[in-house]
Amino acid sequence: MNLQKTYSVDEAQKVLENYCAYQERCHKEVKDKLLQMRMIPEAIDNIIVHLITNNYLNEERFAKAFARGKFKIKKWGKNRIVRELKYRQISKYSIDIALKEIDLEEYHSTLHELTLKRIAQVKESNIYKKKKKVVDYLLYRGWESHLIYEKLNELIK
Incomplete structure (x- = not known):
C-alpha cells in the first residue's frame, strides 16, 4: 500500500517557498517537485505564479547563479553550461544574460x-x-x- 502524504495548496506553497529559498531553482525543478507531490495542474500553475510574484522563483537569477557556479566550481565551458540550461528549459534570453556573468x-x-x-x-x-x-x-x-x-x-x- 502506497501511503504518500497529500498536501493542500497552502501546505504545498509553503513547502515550495522553503524549497526555493534554500537555493535557486528553475521552473522545471519546481514543476517536477509539485508533480511529485501529486498536485493537480491548476494548483501547480497557481503555486508557480505565487512563487514568481513573491520573487522565490526567477529564471534569470537561476541562470546567472547556475552559470557562475558551474564555471567557478566545476570549471565547465560555455557549451556545457548552455546545454545544461537548455535541458532545464531556460529561455535563450536568460541563457545569454547568464553567460555574461563569466569574465x-x-x-x-x-x-x-x-x-x-x-x-x-x-x-x-x-x-x-x-x-x-x-x-x-x-x-x-x-x-x-x-x-x-x-x-x-x-x-x-
Whole structure:
C-alpha cells in the first residue's frame, strides 16, 4: 500500500517557498517537485505564479547563479553550461544574460590551467594521441573547440 502524504495548496506553497529559498531553482525543478507531490495542474500553475510574484522563483537569477557556479566550481565551458540550461528549459534570453556573468579573462585563464593540468595527467608518448585525449576531456567539459585547439597549439609544440 502506497501511503504518500497529500498536501493542500497552502501546505504545498509553503513547502515550495522553503524549497526555493534554500537555493535557486528553475521552473522545471519546481514543476517536477509539485508533480511529485501529486498536485493537480491548476494548483501547480497557481503555486508557480505565487512563487514568481513573491520573487522565490526567477529564471534569470537561476541562470546567472547556475552559470557562475558551474564555471567557478566545476570549471565547465560555455557549451556545457548552455546545454545544461537548455535541458532545464531556460529561455535563450536568460541563457545569454547568464553567460555574461563569466569574465572573459578568467574564462581563458581557467582554460589555460585546465589544459596544463590535463597535459600533465595524460601519460601518452604519441603526441597526436596525447592531444586527442586532452581535446576529448576539454570538449566533454563544454569548452569551445576553437579555443581548445588554439590553447593546445600554444602549449604543445
